[in-house]
Amino acid sequence: MPDLLVSLYSKKLDELKSKAVETGVKIRPALPPEMHVVTSWVREHFSENWASEVTVAFSRQPNACLIAFEDGKLLGFACYDTTARGFFGPTGVAREARGKGIGLALFSASLQTMKTLGHAYAFIGDAGPVDFYAKTAGAVPIPAPDKGVYEGMLRSAPKT
Secondary structure, eight states: OOOEEEETTOTHHHHHHHHHHTTOOEEEEOOGGGHHHHHHHHHHHTOHHHHHHHHHHHHSSSOOEEEEEETTEEEEEEEESSSSTTEEEEEEEOGGGTTSSHHHHHHHHHHHHHHHTTOSEEEETTOSOHHHHHHHHOOEEOOOSSOGGGTTOOOOOOOO
16 A cells, blocks of 8 residues: 555645535544543554554653544544654544545544644555545655655554
């Protein structure tokens, strides 16, 4: 999967923000005392590697992990500036909550936060749903002959 580049000054981000508001789900930065809850949830639903990145996100100031929740239940998360500065991800939504726009809302909130922090571009490393990122934010593949920052990384088995 390629790395992608997103301009944080694109008009597409305004459209993305409008669509994200329609989901109605609450999104905010995770609080430090929630680290064990969020990290355990990510480990259970996704992977140990992503849980490691969430831990790094919690070590940032300000915290670089956003969460989506409803009625006190964690539905999804998104991180930025974890593996590398300017990187978006990892991000994930609970299986039972997928298809409701929560991933889109987390993506939008992350990009808006990154722009506020002074980033001009966001990188999506080893992007999974390339078409989603291209359609929603105008992301474009970064031409590179190798795998990028994740090349040779030790990985835990993914959970589905």
